[in-house]
Amino acid sequence: MATTALEVQRAGGGTTHGDSGHGGSSHPPTSTGIDSKKLLMWWFLGSECVLFGSLIATFMIYRNRAQDLSVNLQGIEGSGLAVSSGPFPNQVLDQLYTAVSAGVLLFSSFTMVLAVASVGRGNIKAFRVWTLATAMLGAIFLAGQYFEYTEFFHEGLSIQQNIFGASFFTLTGVHGMHVFVGVIWLTMLSIVSFRGGISKKDHTNVEVAGLYWHFIDIVWIVLFTLVYLLPYRDGAESAEEHTEGAMRLVQSLPFF
Amino acid sequence: MSATHVDSQAEDAAANHPGDRVYFTMLGMLAGLTVIEVIIFYLTDSLVLRVGLLAALLLVKFVAQIGWFTHLRYDDRRITLVFGGCLFIALSVMFATVAMMAVDGFFLLNEYQ
Numbered sequence: 001m002a003t004t005a006l007e008v009q010r011a012g013g014g015t016t017h018g019d020s021g022h023g024g025s026s027h028p029p030t031s032t033g034i035d036s037k038k039l040l041m042w043w044f045l046g047s048e049c050v051l052f053g054s055l056i057a058t059f060m061i062y063r064n065r066a067q068d069l070s071v072n073l074q075g076i077e078g079s080g081l082a083v084s085s086g087p088f089p090n091q092v093l094d095q096l097y098t099a100v101s102a103g104v105l106l107f108s109s110f111t112m113v114l115a116v117a118s119v120g121r122g123n124i125k126a127f128r129v130w131t132l133a134t135a136m137l138g139a140i141f142l143a144g145q146y147f148e149y150t151e152f153f154h155e156g157l158s159i160q161q162n163i164f165g166a167s168f169f170t171l172t173g174v175h176g177m178h179v180f181v182g183v184i185w186l187t188m189l190s191i192v193s194f195r196g197g198i199s200k201k202d203h204t205n206v207e208v209a210g211l212y213w214h215f216i217d218i219v220w221i222v223l224f225t226l227v228y229l230l231p232y233r234d235g236a237e238s239a240e241e242h243t244e245g246a247m248r249l250v251q252s253l254p255f256f
Numbered sequence: 257m258s259a260t261h262v263d264s265q266a267e268d269a270a271a272n273h274p275g276d277r278v279y280f281t282m283l284g285m286l287a288g289l290t291v292i293e294v295i296i297f298y299l300t301d302s303l304v305l306r307v308g309l310l311a312a313l314l315l316v317k318f319v320a321q322i323g324w325f326t327h328l329r330y331d332d333r334r335i336t337l338v339f340g341g342c343l344f345i346a347l348s349v350m351f352a353t354v355a356m357m358a359v360d361g362f363f364l365l366n367e368y369q
Contacts, residue, residue, distance in 0.1 A: 034334065039338070043342075046339050046343070049346040057354050099291075103287060106286050107287075109321065110282075114276065114279065117279075218318060221317045221321060224293075225311075229293055229296075230306075231303060
């Protein structure tokens with residue numbers, strides 16, 4: 001009777017197709033041939049894409065609306081609607097400062113990938129150094145974000161101030177929370193390794209932590225462009241002009 | 257699972273990852289692209305040019321990070337399918353929401369004028 005690939009895996013042997021997802025000669029005993037932890041992490045990251053996609057969509061809708069609302073709601077007495085006010089994005093965002101933060105997170109991705117490579121080679125000393133460096137860079141990023149938030153508060157922008165503040169703090173705050181979880185995870189990995197609990201066979205566990213860390217860096221790459229670098233309208237006056245221009249454009253469409 | 261099997265897994269996984277030199281190159285490239293993004297922000301007046309260039313750079317950085325640093329291009333293709341599928345759903349929801357709100361929100365705001 002022919003032995004199936006699954007039976008070979010259950011017996012602890014390797015097959016010639018795929019490994020832990022890397023195209024090698026052996027793989028863990030799972031029906032997919034892909035390590036379950038790694039596959040689960042990729043599914044989780046996929047669900048995170050939907051979470052951040054929704055938050056980014058919300059931000060993109062509201063990024064210039066603070067100016068719009070400022071124009072449209074002013075002077076409506078007795079409407080019960082709060083008049084939106086500044087500061088507006090162009091008055092508070094500091095692109096150079098955030099570029100440095102983005103660089104810090106980018107560099108942390110590099111140290112993380114070196115940590116994963118080190119544990120794969122069985123070099124636990126190097127693994128500790130790179131993991132601690134990654135956690136430290138993550139902490140520096142968080143400190144930078146804290147400083148940025150306090151600056152914004154001093155300039156009058158809070159989560160309740162206007163619709164830009166609400167969407168900005170929600171989006172970057174959720175990302176910051178993910179970085180915080182990552183820092184805790186990497187710190188725990190370092191502590192475990194100092195207690196002798198990490199060896200070459202834990203490569204997949206470290207790689208899974210690395211996937212999470214790289215993902216939050218990828219999210220920041222997207223946020224840096226969409227939140228900080230894409231142009232905002234200047235203020236209330238230009239918002240009014242923009243609204244009139246957009247109205248003329250829509251009315252010129254054949255189906256209106 | 258035997259210890260030998262586990263060791264061989266770790267060796268296979270490590271062997272199929274790129275070397276440190278590739279990581280250094282990727283870091284240099286990503287850092288360079290970030291600097292270019294900031295330069296574009298400060299030096300480009302044209303809205304279309306700025307948005308176009310930034311979108312292109314964002315795409316390159318995204319692919320570089322996901323392909324090399326997460327090792328997706330060295331992994332099983334089914335993993336790419338899983339992540340790509342989720343990303344497709346996320347982008348579809350994102351664009352549909354933005355498109356819908358851009359029209360609806362626009363008329364809602366103009367009711368106050």
